[in-house]
Amino acid sequence: MAFGVRGWTGPIVILAIVLVTAAVARVGRQLVPFALAVIPLVASILLINTFLFPGATDVIVRIGPLTPTWTGLEAALQATLRVAAFALSVAVFALTTPTDQLLADLERRGLGRRGVFVIGAAIGMIPRIAERASEITDSQRARGLDTQGSRWRRVRGVVPLAGPMIVSSLSEVEERTMALEARAFSAPRPRTVLRVLPDSAAQRAVRWIAGIGAIALVAASIAGLVPLP
Amino acid sequence: MVLRLAGVGYAYAGTAKPVLNDIDLEVEPGRVVAVVGPNEAGKSTLCLVAAGLAPASIGGRLTGSVLLGGAETATLKPFEAAQRCGILFQNPATQLSGTTATVWEEIAFGPRNLGLPLDDVVGRVESAMAALGIAALADRDPTRLSGGQAQLVALAAVVALGPSVLVLDEPTSQLDPAGTRFVGDALARLATEAGTAILLVEHKTALVARIANEAVLLVGGRIERRGPARDLLADPTIEKHGVEPPPSVRIERAAAAAGQSDRLRGIDLAALESAPLEATALAGELS
Numbered sequence: 001m002a003f004g005v006r007g008w009t010g011p012i013v014i015l016a017i018v019l020v021t022a023a024v025a026r027v028g029r030q031l032v033p034f035a036l037a038v039i040p041l042v043a044s045i046l047l048i049n050t051f052l053f054p055g056a057t058d059v060i061v062r063i064g065p066l067t068p069t070w071t072g073l074e075a076a077l078q079a080t081l082r083v084a085a086f087a088l089s090v091a092v093f094a095l096t097t098p099t100d101q102l103l104a105d106l107e108r109r110g111l112g113r114r115g116v117f118v119i120g121a122a123i124g125m126i127p128r129i130a131e132r133a134s135e136i137t138d139s140q141r142a143r144g145l146d147t148q149g150s151r152w153r154r155v156r157g158v159v160p161l162a163g164p165m166i167v168s169s170l171s172e173v174e175e176r177t178m179a180l181e182a183r184a185f186s187a188p189r190p191r192t193v194l195r196v197l198p199d200s201a202a203q204r205a206v207r208w209i210a211g212i213g214a215i216a217l218v219a220a221s222i223a224g225l226v227p228l229p
Numbered sequence: 230m231v232l233r234l235a236g237v238g239y240a241y242a243g244t245a246k247p248v249l250n251d252i253d254l255e256v257e258p259g260r261v262v263a264v265v266g267p268n269e270a271g272k273s274t275l276c277l278v279a280a281g282l283a284p285a286s287i288g289g290r291l292t293g294s295v296l297l298g299g300a301e302t303a304t305l306k307p308f309e310a311a312q313r314c315g316i317l318f319q320n321p322a323t324q325l326s327g328t329t330a331t332v333w334e335e336i337a338f339g340p341r342n343l344g345l346p347l348d349d350v351v352g353r354v355e356s357a358m359a360a361l362g363i364a365a366l367a368d369r370d371p372t373r374l375s376g377g378q379a380q381l382v383a384l385a386a387v388v389a390l391g392p393s394v395l396v397l398d399e400p401t402s403q404l405d406p407a408g409t410r411f412v413g414d415a416l417a418r419l420a421t422e423a424g425t426a427i428l429l430v431e432h433k434t435a436l437v438a439r440i441a442n443e444a445v446l447l448v449g450g451r452i453e454r455r456g457p458a459r460d461l462l463a464d465p466t467i468e469k470h471g472v473e474p475p476p477s478v479r480i481e482r483a484a485a486a487a488g489q490s491d492r493l494r495g496i497d498l499a500a501l502e503s504a505p506l507e508a509t510a511l512a513g514e515l516s
Binding site: 098099100103113116117120121124125128172174175176177178179180181182183184185186187188189190191192193194 | 277280282285286287306307308311312315316318320322323324326327328329330334337338339340341342343344345346347350372386387390
């Protein structure tokens with residue numbers, strides 16, 4: 001909806017919902033790193049749109065060859081709000097939804113065991129890869145590799161780090177595959193559902209209303225039926 | 230007979246030379262058969278073949294017959310073989326699914342794959358945890374366990390599938406003496422109390438001497454010698470194949486060399502297999 005509804009309304013409404021949800025879930029402070037992470041993207045959006053918006057003539061001020069425009073600034077701020085709304089809504093989802101509960105519910109709703117495994121393994125792999133990278137860095141450093149010198153030296157150091165990382169990960173794949181086979185992963189029957197998460201009628205109703213409402217609003221906005229600011 | 234290999238040979242896919250040649254091996258219920266031998270002897274390959282993973286999962290060429298509970302592994306699908314034979318590898322980290330939040334759920338991973346009723350899954354998990362003495366770990370994060378604990382969890386995860394055969398490929402290679410003792414005790418309980426047939430590949434001959442009934446020496450893909458575990462491990466010729474004798478054998482030899490065999494009367498040498506410090510001290514005294 002942040003991207004689908006024209007004008008300011010879509011991103012502002014989504015951002016408001018996200019911030020209220022974050023406050024209720026008490027994860028507001030944990031959103032800060034996510035907000036900081038989008039700064040480079042937001043900065044580039046602001047600069048490019050404000051200074052290089054095609055066809056805009058309402059110049060704010062002339063700074064030598066640079067001509068920022070009001071139209072460009074408005075488009076840049078709207079795009080910034082959309083990016084922030086999207087990034088923070090993903091962050092709130094990640095911060096308020098335990099992976100195992102998400103996977104359990106997806107599985108209960110019919111996502112196959114391979115799909116669940118791929119998602120779960122991908123999420124679980126991130127800290128493992130970081131751990132292994134740290135181990136390899138330490139062992140390479142112990143053998144004299146400069147991993148803390150100038151930027152160029154560190155860039156050159158990526159090759160001896162990436163090699164063992166890729167090779168060791170690949171060598172584990174076969175053993176992991178066999179370990180899965182040894183745990184009946186290829187059995188044909190649907191997996192046993194371990195737990196059913198609480199899902200009240202009110203929650204279901206809110207989900208349906210939110211989903212249908214968002215689709216309707218986006219469609220109406222695109223069709224120009226709802227003149228939102 | 231739960232596990233029987235008769236005239237088995239195996240070559241990996243893309244290679245002509247067999248890694249295993251003419252292997253005859255039997256493991257009965259409640260018995261532990263150990264496989265010792267030098268590196269590159271084919272021990273890990275033997276594990277894959279015995280568990281039905283080779284060639285079913287990794288390809289290759291199998292000759293001879295591998296029977297699991299009376300069924301040829303060549304006719305079993307991997308998930309069917311998994312219910313007859315569990316396999317445990319060296320590295321516990323690669324055996325955990327990486328998709329579960331607790332040890333309990335990790336152990337339930339296999340039974341859930343079979344689509345068993347929830348009560349059955351719960352029963353199997355509780356029973357496997359009790360058998361391995363890890364009930365206290367139920368709520369722990371499986372990725373935050375010590376090596377010994379993780380290996381026990383991996384073993385419990387396999388045991389929860391209810392196999393009558395366990396194939397263990399150096400299950401204690403990454404464990405300290407305490408972790409090795411825990412896993413050894415658990416394996417001994419599974420054999421004696423649950424009647425599980427166990428094929429154990431292991432370099433730690435102290436563990437082999439402690440829990441194995443029979444042992445075979447595998448060299449160059451062939452079985453060179455076989456016999457009661459303690460007898461085979463006491464055979465001086467195994468050392469030329471890189472197999473270290475266990476502490477009890479070293480102590481007996483030290484005592485004999487020093488003419489002090491009488492001093493060993495009344496000493497429980499078998500108990501020294503799980504007490505390396507005491508064994509070292511006694512060997513020092515004798516020499």
